[in-house]
Amino acid sequence: MEFIAFHLMPYAEERVTDAIAEMPPPRTAWVQLSNKSFDPATGADLYARYINELVFAEEVGFDGVAVNEHHQTPYGTMPGPNVMAAALSQRTSRAKIAILGNALSLHHQPQRVAEQVAMVDLLSRGRVVCGFVRGIGFESTSMGTTPSESRARFLEAHDLIMRMWTEPGPFSWHSEHYHFDYVNPWTLPLQQPHPPIWVPSQGSAETVDWVAEKGYVYLQTFTPLERIAAIMQQFREAATSHGYEASPEQLGWAFLMVCAETDERAREIAQPHIETLFNRLILGPTELFFPPGYSTEASQRGVQSSKSGMFTREDLTFDELEASGLVVVGSPDTMIDKLRLAVDRLGVGKLLPMVQVAGMSHEHAMSSIGLFGEQVIPPMRDYVSAVYR
Amino acid sequence: MEQLSVKVEDWEVPVGRTGDGPPLIFLHGFYGPPAEETFVEALGQQYEVLAPVIPGFGDTLRPPWVRTMDDLARFHSKVQRELIGTRAAPVVGHSLGGWLAATYTADHDDRVSALVLIDALGLRLDQDPPTDLFALPADLVRQVAFEHEVSGQVPEEGTLTAVRGAEAFARLAWSPRLHDPALRRRLRYCPVDALVIWGSVDRVVSPAYGRLLVDTLPSARLAVIDEAGHHAHLERPEQTAAAITTFLSCRPAAGRVQ
Numbered sequence: 287m288e289f290i291a292f293h294l295m296p297y298a299e300e301r302v303t304d305a306i307a308e309m310p311p312p313r314t315a316w317v318q319l320s321n322k323s324f325d326p327a328t329g330a331d332l333y334a335r336y337i338n339e340l341v342f343a344e345e346v347g348f349d350g351v352a353v354n355e356h357h358q359t360p361y362g363t364m365p366g367p368n369v370m371a372a373a374l375s376q377r378t379s380r381a382k383i384a385i386l387g388n389a390l391s392l393h394h395q396p397q398r399v400a401e402q403v404a405m406v407d408l409l410s411r412g413r414v415v416c417g418f419v420r421g422i423g424f425e426s427t428s429m430g431t432t433p434s435e436s437r438a439r440f441l442e443a444h445d446l447i448m449r450m451w452t453e454p455g456p457f458s459w460h461s462e463h464y465h466f467d468y469v470n471p472w473t474l475p476l477q478q479p480h481p482p483i484w485v486p487s488q489g490s491a492e493t494v495d496w497v498a499e500k501g502y503v504y505l506q507t508f509t510p511l512e513r514i515a516a517i518m519q520q521f522r523e524a525a526t527s528h529g530y531e532a533s534p535e536q537l538g539w540a541f542l543m544v545c546a547e548t549d550e551r552a553r554e555i556a557q558p559h560i561e562t563l564f565n566r567l568i569l570g571p572t573e574l575f576f577p578p579g580y581s582t583e584a585s586q587r588g589v590q591s592s593k594s595g596m597f598t599r600e601d602l603t604f605d606e607l608e609a610s611g612l613v614v615v616g617s618p619d620t621m622i623d624k625l626r627l628a629v630d631r632l633g634v635g636k637l638l639p640m641v642q643v644a645g646m647s648h649e650h651a652m653s654s655i656g657l658f659g660e661q662v663i664p665p666m667r668d669y670v671s672a673v674y675r
Numbered sequence: 676m677e678q679l680s681v682k683v684e685d686w687e688v689p690v691g692r693t694g695d696g697p698p699l700i701f702l703h704g705f706y707g708p709p710a711e712e713t714f715v716e717a718l719g720q721q722y723e724v725l726a727p728v729i730p731g732f733g734d735t736l737r738p739p740w741v742r743t744m745d746d747l748a749r750f751h752s753k754v755q756r757e758l759i760g761t762r763a764a765p766v767v768g769h770s771l772g773g774w775l776a777a778t779y780t781a782d783h784d785d786r787v788s789a790l791v792l793i794d795a796l797g798l799r800l801d802q803d804p805p806t807d808l809f810a811l812p813a814d815l816v817r818q819v820a821f822e823h824e825v826s827g828q829v830p831e832e833g834t835l836t837a838v839r840g841a842e843a844f845a846r847l848a849w850s851p852r853l854h855d856p857a858l859r860r861r862l863r864y865c866p867v868d869a870l871v872i873w874g875s876v877d878r879v880v881s882p883a884y885g886r887l888l889v890d891t892l893p894s895a896r897l898a899v900i901d902e903a904g905h906h907a908h909l910e911r912p913e914q915t916a917a918a919i920t921t922f923l924s925c926r927p928a929a930g931r932v933q
Contacts (some may be wrong), residue, residue: 317810426849430852431850432850434842571811572812573812573813577809578844579841586838587838
């Protein structure tokens with residue numbers, strides 16, 4: 287079992303969550319929430335603090351640390367994930383540095399992603415994990431990219447990057463959305479031919495099949511456990527249809543994690559921050575999470591006709607979220623029990639706890655990371671899912 | 676309205692037809708072909724109204740090569756030629772269809788005898804930008820788009836018609852948002868006589884856009900429809916149709932054969 291400490295690096299100061307609550311409907315933490323509540327000095331302090339939390343995660347036994355890309359939102363403050371990965375590369379020595387991921391569809395020059403990821407791989411002496419995502423629907427708004435081009439751009443950018451890493455340049459590249467006559471990057475990854483590729487997704491059938499076909503690692507976040515179990519099974523079936531058996535190492539699950547000395551204490555710490563995350567920092571109109579053409583026609587129809595999704599609700603409770611499996615909270619012993627149950631259902635070999643939530647304090651985050659690293663990881667290390675026993 | 680279909684390249688285009696007289700082309704807005712027929716029937720008193728469905732709307736598929744308004748205008752030139760040959764006819768366009776009509780006319784002034792733009796998209800005033808329809812949930816878009824609700828005009832959410840129409844609209848208008856930065860210059864040199872019709876309380880593109888179009892087009896006049904929103908022709912159908920037929924009948928060139 288592999289353990290990656292995932293950090294969203296939120297900007298969840300009270301004045302920000304208050305500003306969201308005070309917006310006229312439709313309230314949202316994305317794009318339209320004014321950045322006047324962003325204080326640069328606080329931003330600098332948060333970066334320093336969050337990096338310390340991930341450095342500590344390496345010290346207490348996590349196998350890797352993970353960052354991601356989002357734009358124009360206090361939900362996460364890493365518009366340039368490669369920048370944060372580069373910083374982490376200089377503060378860590380052993381851990382993998384997982385960039386989960388670069389949002390390929392937002393790039394008009396996807397070669398820059400290949401160049402920067404290669405830079406971080408050199409800086410870290412070969413510790414990079416390269417994640418590819420499309421960028422969420424809101425990022426079509428923040429970056430002005432046409433949502434119906436998102437999937438095609440993602441696939442083309444991916445193909446271009448992989449060719450940059452597997453074929454000597456110079457070569458020319460011409461696809462529907464990208465035209466470059468000279469491709470010849472003078473930074474290449476230390477890991478040859480390229481870093482491992484991990485793909486976080488919301489579970490669309492097309493993506494599941496594509497990741498299985500490529501033999502990459504598939505990750506799932508912010509989805510009820512029941513649904514993830516079905517998606518992971520789909521992935522194993524897709525792998526079979528592509529002629530191989532998916533290994534547990536190919537499947538990962540990211541979840542919100544708060545660990546404390548006792549169950550009561552963990553819950554007491556977690557509850558307000560979990561509720562702030564879902565009822566404030568994720569909030570936004572469904573139409574902007576799934577803008578026209580972002581998903582397939584069938585998915586868009588489903589989204590349009592069922593508006594009761596988690597993105598628009600402001601009254602989600604900790605209990606609901608915990609019951610659906612989005613959140614794993616408890617003492618180390620409880621955490622081990624819950625994770626074993628989940629791993630048995632999902633068949634995953636990678637666990638990616640999100641180690642800090644919304645406005646959770648540095649002290650609580652450090653304590654949670656420490657308990658998880660020292661008391662949860664060792665007994666879980668060799669655990670094998672019932673799916674593979 | 677009678678439904679027919681024309682084939683353009685390898686693409687079937689549904690076309691609504693009604694009325695008798697010289698042909699008139701009507702291009703619909705971002706909610707798709709009009710379900711409310713009072714307006715087109717009124718025009719049909721004097722014209723053969725031909726209303727092609729813009730690819731992607733009315734649950735049709737969008738040809739993958741139509742990515743921009745220019746692509747769509749080139750496509751429309753073939754649709755129009757298929758419908759009425761190369762003779763000139765009045766072209767009436769509403770909202771997104773007004774943007775298409777203006778773009779088409781700018782490049783095909785010999786095929787358009789008169790241009791009528793109703794609450795048209797396509798331009799941008801930095802001080803008074805179009806309401807960002809893509810930043811609003813569907814119910815708010817509806818509120819902004821109508822001063823007076825018109826039943827049946829908005830496709831029901833979750834239907835294929837709604838999903839395809841929304842995608843077709845976003846494909847054309849996502850970026851640059853709801854306008855074409857090159858259009859204004861092209862309209863400055865467009866010699867076609869034009870009538871610009873605007874709902875007095877249009878909250879998508881304010882009446883300032885009507886005035887801007889009239890200032891831009893070399894030969895244009897403005898008709899403001901009182902107490903109408905972004906769908907002036909559906910909210911005040913008789914009044915809007917009368918403004919159009921009066922304008923066209925005052926023009927000897929209307930319906931001329933080249």
